[in-house]
Amino acid sequence: MNHIYLKGNNQKTLILLHGTGGSEQDLIPLAKTIDKNANILSLRGNVKEGHMNRFFRRLAFGVFDLEDVTYRSNEALDFIIEASTRYGFDIKQTTAIGYSNGANLLLSMLFLKEVPFEQLILSHPMLTYKDKKPLKQQTKTLITYGNNDPMTSLVETQYLIKLMDEALVLTTFSHQNGHQLTNEEVREMSRFYQS
Numbered sequence: 001m002n003h004i005y006l007k008g009n010n011q012k013t014l015i016l017l018h019g020t021g022g023s024e025q026d027l028i029p030l031a032k033t034i035d036k037n038a039n040i041l042s043l044r045g046n047v048k049e050g051h052m053n054r055f056f057r058r059l060a061f062g063v064f065d066l067e068d069v070t071y072r073s074n075e076a077l078d079f080i081i082e083a084s085t086r087y088g089f090d091i092k093q094t095t096a097i098g099y100s101n102g103a104n105l106l107l108s109m110l111f112l113k114e115v116p117f118e119q120l121i122l123s124h125p126m127l128t129y130k131d132k133k134p135l136k137q138q139t140k141t142l143i144t145y146g147n148n149d150p151m152t153s154l155v156e157t158q159y160l161i162k163l164m165d166e167a168l169v170l171t172t173f174s175h176q177n178g179h180q181l182t183n184e185e186v187r188e189m190s191r192f193y194q195s
Contacts, residue, residue, distance in 0.1 A: 001079045002044040004028070005087050009037040013089040015080060015117070016042035017102025019124075021052035027097060030181070034097075034190050039089050043076065045101065055105040062152070064104075064128050073108040081116065095119040095193055099181060100151070107160075110134040110167065120168075121189050124179055126152045127160045134167040141168045142192040144185045146177045 004024045012035055016027040024042040031040050045055035047068070056072040057065040084091040096117045098106040103125035109115050111129045120141040143164060145157050164170050173188040 001046060001076065003079075003083070004040065004042045005083065006040040007087075008035075008039040010035075011090060011093050012037075013039040013041060013084075013094045015094055015096040016040065017055060017076075017096070017098040017105055018042075018045070018053070019100030019102055020049070020054050022099075022102075023053060027099060027102075030186060030189075031097070033186055034193050039087070041080065041083055041087070041089075043079070046072065046075070054101050056101075056108075062126070066129065069105075069108050069128050070112065073105055073112055076105060077109050077113070077115070091116045093118055095121060097121040097123070097189070098125070099123045100125075100179065104128055110137070110139075110164075115139055119193065121192065123181055123185060123189075124149060124151065125160065127156060127163070134163060136167045139168055140171075140192075142171045142173065142189065144173045144175075144188060146179060146182075147174050148176060149179045151179045
């Protein structure tokens with residue numbers, strides 16, 4: 001996968017997955033705000049929708065190609081594990097951060113297998129597998145979302161949170177804005193990471 005790896009000054013690693021239309025550069029400023037000394041592994045989605053990078057295909061707005069979701073989730077997780085060996089970082093000291101489409105990919109991994117990450121930060125995720133439940137695991141997870149997000153209804157987000165709360169060690173944070181990443185969220189991500 002196309003990616004950037006930046007060596008840090010401590011044993012922690014931040015794994016970054018951008019939103020639709022983004023790139024491996026997008027979340028690096030966020031990562032440096034959360035932990036300026038951590039290693040950074042930032043991925044670019046392998047799927048193109050027009051000129052936009054994505055991590056998996058969708059058939060229509062809010063309708064995902066579930067076969068591709070499964071394939072791409074496994075592909076990305078395998079790549080991250082391989083990268084931990086290549087770059088020499090401890091996979092058990094990683095925090096994976098996804099925004100929008102990137103959050104959806106990380107979320108989908110939780111339905112397929114135990115993830116090796118210490119923490120997950122999912123910003124504005126949408127449920128991909130509607131007929132499955134996530135596997136129970138001890139991964140500390142933060143979900144952030146906007147109560148007025150036009151990309152997904154609050155009812156759907158609350159259902160997603162209920163599923164995740166039954167499977168993970170879950171923290172949530174909401175704000176009154178839409179789908180954009182806010183300064184409030186970044187502060188909450190930093191608090192969660194440092195806790």
